Amino acid sequence: MKTLSITALLSLLLMTMSSAGAADITDMHGRKVQVSARVQKVLCASPPVTYLLYTIDPALVAGLNLPVDDKLRRFIRPETANKPVVGAFGGGQGRNFNSEVLLAVKPDLIVAWPPRSAAPKIEQMLAKFNIPLATISLDTMDEYPTAYEFLGEALGRQERCRVLAEYFRTELRKLKAFSAGIPANKRVSVYFAEERDGLLTVSADSVHSEAVALAGGRNVHKGASLNRRGKDRVSLEQVLAYDPEVIIAQDPTFFNAVYKDSRWARIRAVRNHRVYLAPNAPFNWLDQPPSFLRLLGAKWLAHTLYPSSFKTNITAETRHFFNLFWGSRLSEQDVRTMLAL
Template sequence: MRTGIFFLLALCLLAGTLQARSLTDDYGRTVDLPETVTRIYAASPPLTMSVLAFDPALIAALNFPWSDAQRPYAGAADGRPVAGGFFGQGQTPNFEVLALTRPDVILVWGGMPGVEKIVGKFDALGIPVLLVRNSSIRDLLTQFALLGRLTGNTQRADALVAYTEQTLALIDALQPKLAERKPVRYYFAEGPDGLSSECDGSFHLEPFTYAGAKNALECRMSSNYGMEKVSLETVMLADPDVIVAMEPVFADAVGKDPRWQALRAVREGRVLTVPSLPFNYITRPPSFMRLMGIRWLINHFYPEWLEGEEEARFEALFFPAYDTAAPAR
């Protein structure tokens, strides 16, 4: 088996010498690429999600399997092999799977710690690596544009960029009004027990920042991965105005738990559950779904400010061929 893998690696190296064009990535690196790009591996879930939005058929390998609820929205990417990736907690890709799938290009978040070593590992496969910015929701603009340049499908890129620009412009226009209001103090409850959260500075909290809200927790990040463990006593001291729960199991149980009932937000029924279909609106992974997540938060915090339903237009653009039998939210 190992002999076969090394043979595939040799083929990848040979293929890597047959380049036909070059492209400059987000970090100024000029990278030689095949003339035609039809298979892309993104080394972290947010970037994979951007490829999914652009064209599911481009995904060569996944970071993790789709859940049963997500599969109807995966389109041509359903059934792709799982290669893992770099997304915290010591996770690394399966290089044997990558050798077998042989993507035309690999996308890597350029802000990832130790990115030089990561690029070196991929270089051993002989597959071109592009470093991509992924620190802010605004980086979606350059990600979609990059995918257009890679594939030649600039019409699709322009449509996604235009929607992203429109949404960000709408959100930017609300910022002066939000600044005049006392910010909603929230606790972002992650995990089935609700006792994991994010500290200020985490990109997982970006939708809350745009929604005019303030993190009730005062803590420091220990890693980019987030999911910082906190105690119930810490949450009680924070005394949030609202709890925003990632897990429905926690949101359903918190009102029945006498320990959590000591919190004002729980007693007054201000516990929100983040929508998770087609994919999570806020994070895990932080993706283009945040364009809906920011609107969702604003609608709950300041329901008079945004008019009309946006889900149908959003899904028609980002999931044009999704299965209409997908489970309802």
């Protein structure tokens, strides 16, 4: 399903008010949707979209896809953390969809980021509930500004979404300019190590790897993934053949064990002590779930890969980002702990 351009999308977002107090909007996949003129409760179909909605206005969040763990609870409002768990039905985590809870929540609008082939199936599933469905696209970070602007219009939060969209565009522009200045033969090679054994990795063309390219790195696991998750099991022999300069660990168990494991000792990143644990508060900044936090994750990764040339105060950047998006005022010590500095 083709995503609309920013100009076309914004022109289509002009709302026509009906006598019944509804508004006609066109979503990011060109679908015509009729929604309440005053949307007050929104249910999102997967965690990345729920977190995106929270950054716009926590009061709009009608339900959750997953129970809130202790890490996330620290960063969100208590009233949001205690919302009912409806489950998820748009791909990703939390597919424990509960139709009874959905009916109890009674959202004015459902927002989904479906796989490109799944939107009709989701629409068909929700038809019996008579709740309007708007779809957005977050397949790349370039789409986040447009998603914010679309939701700003649909939800009546134009100014807040304008601020967030402009921040995204500005910071993406900076990252792209930095990355473009690094010759191909000078890009730091990176291996993503997932799970406790470090032998699940992400393909270079996956949404989970986008931050590597933005940070000026080169994902060693090239080519299309063997499955739709964009993640593949590999052998330790394959990692040895890749011999990455840097390993980004996603699992603390693997990170804490890798320097003690003689099987990994021959890999360049381990020999040179360039294995790093990706920040994971309130959840992973680079990968699971693929959320708006990937923008900050790309900044952290650029700083990690090129500490002498990527000029930024990552502590100050993190404090500003969490204040802007989460409404959380972190101390410098909070950030240093978060970044393991």
